[in-house]
Amino acid sequence: MGFNCGIVGLPNVGKSTIFNALTKAGAESANYPFCTIDPNRGIVPVPDERMDFLVEKIKPQSTVATTIEFIDIAGLVKGASQGEGLGNKFLTHIRQVDAVAHVVRCFDDPNVVHVEGGVDPVRDIEIINTELLLSDMELIERAVDRNKKAAKGGDKETKRKAEALEALLAEVQKGRMIRSVEGFEELTESLKEYPLITSKPVMYVANVDEAVLAEDNDHVKKVREIAAKENAVVVKICGSIESEIAELDEEEAKEFLASMGLDRSGLQSMIAQGYKLLDLLTFFTAGEKEVRAWTVTGGTTAQKAAGKIHSDIERGFIRAEVTSYSDFETAGSMAKAKELGKMRLEGKEYIVQDGDIIYFRFNV
CATH class of the missing domain: 3.40.50.300 (P-loop containing nucleotide triphosphate hydrolases)
Structure with a gap:
């Protein structure tokens, strides 16, 4: 919510x-x-x-x-x-x-x-x-x-x-x-x-x-x-x-x-x-199974944002694969955005930005 x-x-x-x-x-x-x-x-x-x-x-x-x-x-x-x-x-x-x-x-x-x-x-x-x-x-x-x-x-x-x-x-x-x-x-x-x-x-x-x-x-x-x-x-x-x-x-x-x-x-x-x-922003997780919007406060790190999805993902956080919404909009697909070098690898201290599309890599 x-x-x-x-x-x-x-x-x-x-x-x-x-x-x-x-x-x-x-x-x-x-x-x-x-x-x-x-x-x-x-x-x-x-x-x-x-x-x-x-x-x-x-x-x-x-x-x-x-x-x-x-x-x-x-x-x-x-x-x-x-x-x-x-x-x-x-x-x-x-x-x-x-x-x-x-x-x-x-x-x-x-x-x-x-x-x-x-x-x-x-x-x-x-x-x-x-x-x-x-x-x-x-x-x-x-x-x-x-x-x-x-x-x-x-x-x-x-x-x-x-x-x-x-x-x-x-x-x-x-x-x-x-x-x-x-x-x-x-x-x-x-x-x-x-x-x-x-x-x-x-x-x-x-x-x-x-x-x-x-x-x-x-x-x-x-x-x-x-x-x-x-x-x-x-x-x-x-x-x-x-x-x-x-x-x-x-x-x-x-x-x-x-x-x-x-x-x-x-x-x-x-x-x-x-x-x-309330200084809130929205990030997205997006794949063939589900596209979902998540709300966090400004200044939230990637690892803390992962915890919004599941505590296991936060605990076992490895990295975040991040594509900004504007880059996705220009590319038209995640594959094309990646091909254009618009997907970034970010660590646990990365500050989530409004509109980020994130795929979390984790291991527990």
């Missing part, structure tokens, strides 16, 4: 509509709050034109795409961190995801009620972010107390953790999302056991109507301003259009997008941004 992404937001901002369109999972979607209580989950194959080309040329017996799991988490409300609207349960679900897609309503429609009475993305974002900050603050305060006591024993690592937690607490108390704190990666490096929500990568999903896809309205501009301050990104998506695309086959979807002046769907935009946020 590539990664999992929790979809959050206030009730009635279009979370479940977008989730349904992205995953075709048929989650219940209705015009009242708390429609979603237990999170709905949908696993989506990651669309990749490189994989399509490999399959077309190699004609394998089977294909396996890498996947992303979307998790539709129930609408949060003011007071969620104190348990309002089943809030603590919802916050626990958010702690378990790799990245957060925060859906913000950026369209006006009198037929769709807004839980806060009207469309105001700045207010909506502040409500959610305040609850996430309060939840993190409570978690950090408890951790600081525990580590302070443990640090009295003189253990250096515990002392370092206590100092890092206190530094984060000071920032959170000022109302700063952890991901917007300079050098937060270093601060949180030793705190992996604490699932801090506001340190997670975030994409704001501006749910717009069709007219706004081409040009931002004032609502979307405000969302972009907030994201810029927070180390977050913005994806524009029209829930109703995504719902239409979900009903089409691949060719029809391409034609539909082209007719709208779009080069990719909202799902593709969300996946692309998710990969960037």
Whole structure:
């Protein structure tokens, strides 16, 4: 699997509509709050034109795409961190995801009620972010107390953790999302056991109507301003259009997008941004039996990538036979790429690049 992404937001901002369109999972979607209580989950194959080309040329017996799991988490409300609207349960679900897609309503429609009475993305974002900050603050305060006591024993690592937690607490108390704190990666490096929500990568999903896809309205501009301050990104998506695309086959979807002046769907935009946020890349294994896509983080060595396939391959790693996708595309076949000298032999410390096609040699 590539990664999992929790979809959050206030009730009635279009979370479940977008989730349904992205995953075709048929989650219940209705015009009242708390429609979603237990999170709905949908696993989506990651669309990749490189994989399509490999399959077309190699004609394998089977294909396996890498996947992303979307998790539709129930609408949060003011007071969620104190348990309002089943809030603590919802916050626990958010702690378990790799990245957060925060859906913000950026369209006006009198037929769709807004839980806060009207469309105001700045207010909506502040409500959610305040609850996430309060939840993190409570978690950090408890951790600081525990580590302070443990640090009295003189253990250096515990002392370092206590100092890092206190530094984060000071920032959170000022109302700063952890991901917007300079050098937060270093601060949180030793705190992996604490699932801090506001340190997670975030994409704001501006749910717009069709007219706004081409040009931002004032609502979307405000969302972009907030994201810029927070180390977050913005994806524009029209829930109703995504719902239409979900009903089409691949060719029809391409034609539909082209007719709208779009080069990719909202799902593709969300996946692309998710990969960037999490520093992920795709490599391929390709042969007559199977063409398969694999997801690893940037900086992964060939030996570690081999372990993604099987621990035996990692343990008995000899070498990696690597062809870049662009070289394969030019050559048109693995045999031709090899003949042109485009297949390289790489050792265990080789850093895997996005689009690499790799055959692992191993012995156990």
